[in-house]
Each structure stands twice: as structure tokens, then as C-alpha cells.
Amino acid sequence: MRNKQARAAWWEGLPEGIRNQIDGYVLQDSLMAAVRVVGDIGFIPDGIGVATATAIVSDRYAYYGDRIAREPHTPVDQESLLRLVGGVPGRVVAIEAVWDGDTVRDWFVRLLAITADPAEEHALALIHRAMAERHLGKEEEREGRHPAAVVAQRAGSELADRLSVPFHFASPDTPDDEAPRWQP
Structure with missing residues (x-):
């Protein structure tokens, strides 16, 4: 499930509640929490390891782009x-x-x-x-x-x-x- 198309198909097969939870972590810029959820739900039934879980979450980061609540920019003046x-x-x-x-x-x-x-x-x-x-x-x-x-x-x-x-x-x-x- 390493290619983007397979990851997208797996994502679409998830229940809406799980997708909302993962996307909630992504929108809060909580990378590790989102990866943990993907790994927890995908490891046993689908063989999703950390690398694939990270790729799936990275796809969600790319989807949301600038809508993610990143840390405020620190000043450099x-x-x-x-x-x-x-x-x-x-x-x-x-x-x-x-x-x-x-x-x-x-x-x-x-x-x-x-x-x-x-x-x-x-x-x-x-x-x-x-x-x-x-x-x-x-x-x-x-x-x-x-x-x-x-x-x-x-x-x-x-x-x-x-x-x-x-x-x-x-x-x-x-x-x-x-x-x-x-x-x-």
C-alpha cells in the first residue's frame, strides 16, 4: 500500500468518524497523534506499519495545506x-x-x-x-x-x-x- 492511489483507496474505506479523528489531529498539526491512530487501526487488519502510516498522514497534510494550525511564527526582529x-x-x-x-x-x-x-x-x-x-x-x-x-x-x-x-x-x-x- 505504498503508492498514493492505494493509500487514497484505504483512506476512503475508513469510517467517517475515524477519518474525522485523524484529520482533526492533522488540522491541529499533531503529526504523531495522527500517525498513531492510523497505525493502531491499520496494523493488524491491513499490515500498515509506521512508514505507510506516516505517508497516509502526509497525504492528509498535503490535502489541507495552509489550513493546518501550525505554531505561530516566532519573531526574528x-x-x-x-x-x-x-x-x-x-x-x-x-x-x-x-x-x-x-x-x-x-x-x-x-x-x-x-x-x-x-x-x-x-x-x-x-x-x-x-x-x-x-x-x-x-x-x-x-x-x-x-x-x-x-x-x-x-x-x-x-x-x-x-x-x-x-x-x-x-x-x-x-x-x-x-x-x-x-x-x-
Whole structure:
């Protein structure tokens, strides 16, 4: 049941109540809850494993598109980032941009404040493609780079300059969630 047509036929064969439950999770952007329901109802009778369950739920994400209630966009303006850093416990010793991603939302960049005393990382912004494209505008030159990387590079380096700390983005040109992390 790996092809899209077979997944669609399986979906249409579900009772309306189950479809509504799964779609409810999708519309709330609760990926894992939706995958769990598909797996729970499809594993024994239809042999649906995690990969196929994820593909079925991904089809539903594609169907609903922009109607999904995603997390609100986190701010990347300097005033907001400075305010967020002001609420971080500990001394900020670096600002770091780190790639992350998932099968539904593509690659995104987490902008972090790294602290000492206590040694921790604190999320400042989660920069997805759609948010970055809105922030940059359509005419902005990106030189072939992922828009989230462009926004993270600009916002993070400016914030680090304002705080007089290093900025680290190990892989600004290519998404890589295993790139080396900042080290003091």
C-alpha cells in the first residue's frame, strides 16, 4: 500500500468518524497523534506499519495545506530577539543556528541562545520556509540558499553582534542536522 492511489483507496474505506479523528489531529498539526491512530487501526487488519502510516498522514497534510494550525511564527526582529534573550537564565555565551527537519515540514532552522551558568541552550526562534519567505519577500536574492538559512544567518549574526558573543552556523549553505555544534 505504498503508492498514493492505494493509500487514497484505504483512506476512503475508513469510517467517517475515524477519518474525522485523524484529520482533526492533522488540522491541529499533531503529526504523531495522527500517525498513531492510523497505525493502531491499520496494523493488524491491513499490515500498515509506521512508514505507510506516516505517508497516509502526509497525504492528509498535503490535502489541507495552509489550513493546518501550525505554531505561530516566532519573531526574528532584533527587538523581539533581544527581549527573548533577556529572559534567558544564565550568561549568554553564543548564538547558534542549527538545522532540523521532519518529513512533513521540510527543513527548518532553530535559532538558539547558548548559556553558561547553567550550561544550556534556549530556543529563540523556529524558522520554517514559509515564515522565512514571508520575512524576505519574493524579490529578495537568496543565492540558491534555503530561505530559512538566509533569515537565520542575518538575524543570528546581528543578534550575536549586539550581544558581543560569537555566532555559529556550521552549515549555512546546505541543510545538515548533523553539522558540528558550537563549542566554547
